[in-house]
Amino acid sequence: MMLGLMRRALKMVVAVHLLLLALTSPSIARVYAQGESIGLTEPIVTKTDKGSLYVEVRFWSEPEPNKDVKMQIRFLQPDQSRIQLHVDYSVIIEDANGNSVFEQPVTHSTPGIEELPVTFPAEGPYTITVKVSGILFIPIPEEQAVFSIRVVPEFPVPVALIILASTIGMIATLNRYRFMKIM
Template sequence: MPVFAQEIQQLPTDKGTLLVDISTEPANPITDQQSKLKIDFINPVTKKIQEHVDYKVTVVKDESTIFGPIPLTHTSTGSVTLPVVFRENGEHKITIEIEGILFKPLPTETVTFTKTIGMATAQTTNGAKDGGGCLIATATFGTEIAPQVQQLRELRDGVLYNTSIGTTFMSGFNEFYYSFSPSVADLERQNPLFREIVKTTITPMLSTLSILNYVDIDSEQEMLGYGIGILLFNVGIYFVAPAIAILKIRQKIQN
């Protein structure tokens, strides 16, 4: 799965038969200019692209349809790219209906995504609240509704964005994170072994970050204090502890 955009959203269909990924090019569409809407249908068991899917797509803004519904269409590859022109800023509902898999009809399953166009979307890149964006964690644990992904989202929206220090941190972090996370997430989907390595690597960090969901942070100073403490804790886990272990191993070998 090639890198397509900075932000990939993934949700299951209402009956859970498939996972659906969507992204746009550009990542932050501009009104009255043609954008590309990319849709990937994912098998939730194999985590691979599901081939031969029959689908429909509709895009709605304030109960007015701006795209579709397209006729029932078949994709043999399981990946679709559609040209869409968003006419206004604000929230758009992207609804995908699935009516068949592998040439077999099935009762219609739907999934609806929310895509914000305009200033709100542009702010997402700078750290504003959004409904997705945890690309690596989503690829690692298979779905946006995984507890680990929900934990990160709650931390971001419920803790970090409630302080100016946290908001400033997220602004800089997002620019750095989205420079490499799409590539890492794509590689995870292609390589199960790499996905397990990433899972093992990020699990300690997720455990330490979860502390922030259970403490009362009433000031900028407390946010800064907890942030520095967790940062130092992770430095110890990922750098100091391995360095000490390597030194001890070397000492044993030399003796």
């Protein structure tokens, strides 16, 4: 009877531990990737809707609610091997409800690489729209590249403590179970 109860308890502890680990693994990875020596996040690249350019968006750190972050925009030539110089562009960032949280009016980018300070007011999905209206001082019919991102809060300390407590509990239960089986 006691052995059956121990097995059920062990299964429950393992299940809870695996669930917590699965839910928090992406956050753990993100926190470790935010070290001071780590540079830009992975780029998100897409072609404009009319195909004149590729646009790349990256951040200097993972975007978090109510924290300033630098967003880098790079304009790439269609072969993606070279930066496109002299681009006229604008940027709009909207939340899931279509509310604008950031707007950069039409600006000229001489080097083809720009950095903009952005603050996302809350966690959730956001749409970044980069509109291009000129290349090499020549106006073009407006085209756009659209990106979707999700802003999540920093990995919370209480969750780490729950994982630690769960791990200690699982180790203690496994040790007890091991000794009961020997007897």
